[in-house]
Ligand SMILES: [Zn+2]
């Protein structure tokens with residue numbers, strides 16, 4: 106059954122779909138008496154349809170070769186598959202689709218031409234335009250591969266049908282990408298708000314790029330990162346929607362079968378391969394590619410319960426970690442716990458610590474762009490400066506732009522802010538101060554490597570200042586959380602334990618300030 110294995114996840118290759126005119130194919134020796142076939146008339150089309158069956162246990166990727174002759178102006182693909190009833194609790198059929206051109210399907214290679222996951226049932230590619238998710242460009246002669254990704258196969262198996270239509274004729278004018286600039290009109294070194302995880306119709310979102318940019322502006326953001334699943338096709342349209350007031354950063358959500366990671370700040374048009382599992386040990390290679398290109402590697406929603414969404418490739422190659430994804434839910438609590446444990450490890454080993462990020466992952470109405478987002482201290486509102494601030498952990502996470510916050514640690518005549526380190530004598534008093542606004546009746550928590558050491562409630566106005574004293578010997582780091590009240594209006598149960606959930610939803614979360622003993 107297994108005919109071929111890529112360097113990444115297991116794949117099989119099916120029999121090719123042929124389009125080449127028979128007579129011209131036979132004339133290759135130059136001595137044939139068969140007259141060469143007339144080239145197909147411009148605008149004429151040829152359609153081939155294939156069908157097949159995949160059993161439970163199918164390879165992650167099923168390659169369907171398509172022999173594309175010369176003179177093709179457009180390739181169009183439609184597909185469908187059956188969805189037999191399955192018992193509750195059993196995954197039903199679900200099959201992704203995408204395509205690679207004549208440059209091949211090698212892992213990390215050049216042939217990628219688009220991916221629409223399970224979001225679309227058809228796509229088209231020509232030199233001038235392509236369906237969102239796909240890359241316009243020449244329809245070159247040679248072997249293309251339609252790639253099916255059967256990521257859920259019902260016990261009955263999956264019956265699929267794929268229809269390929271080639272339209273002949275001269276290629277149209279070349280598509281001209283409109284990439285966004287790497288700079289907006291900033292305020293110099295300042296705190297900038299931005300959502301680092303957003304989807305559009307270029308993957309499985311229902312929002313147009315124009316709607317996402319408008320949503321970012323409405324949310325009071327200074328920057329946003331475009332992270333459609335597995336494709337860079339949106340990069341080429343953001344130039345139209347960026348402006349002096351909104352920095353748009355190009356990225357990708359690299360959607361593997363063992364978790365998703367954000368590639369933030371990719372050079373426009375650079376694609377990162379995602380066709381591997383944790384066991385294929387390819388994540389480090391592609392994380393390295395992103396980093397060499399100046400981008401950041403950020404594992405996303407590590408405890409999302411959806412199939413293939415839990416993060417299994419570790420954090421050693423991560424520049425930051427998305428601990429808060431969309432409206433606050435229990436999987437975010439788990440992510441914060443993992444992140445907090447890693448802070449302790451970083452203190453112990455002296456290795457680099459992993460900053461936290463929070464992003465909306467908004468796809469469609471009613472998901473709110475900017476809920477949550479990062480507030481980043483950057484030298485200016487440019488792509489490299491914002492990425493540097495995130496990588497350094499000079500950031501905190503806000504539920505919305507209505508929440509304001511300032512967090513500092515002062516001792517021995519020195520002061521340090523979020524992401525920084527304060528060096529103080531072993532028992533010198535260190536004052537931790539949080540100024541916060543926009544969280545009515547919220548609960549402020551100060552958390553160190555020992556856990557929650559201080560809790561205080563905010564008034565109805567939602568504005569307040571909380572100060573607490575510690576020392577560098579008592580706390581290796583201090584970070585702050587601001588929680589909404591519990592559903593019953595109470596402030597949460599502090600550092601107690603019991604059968605009920607302990608906390609209301611997060612309103613703001615800071616990266617830590619580290620305390621080093623002088
Ligand atoms: Zn995801």
Ligand SMILES: [Zn+2]
Pocket residue numbers: 302304358466
């Ligand atoms: Zn996402």
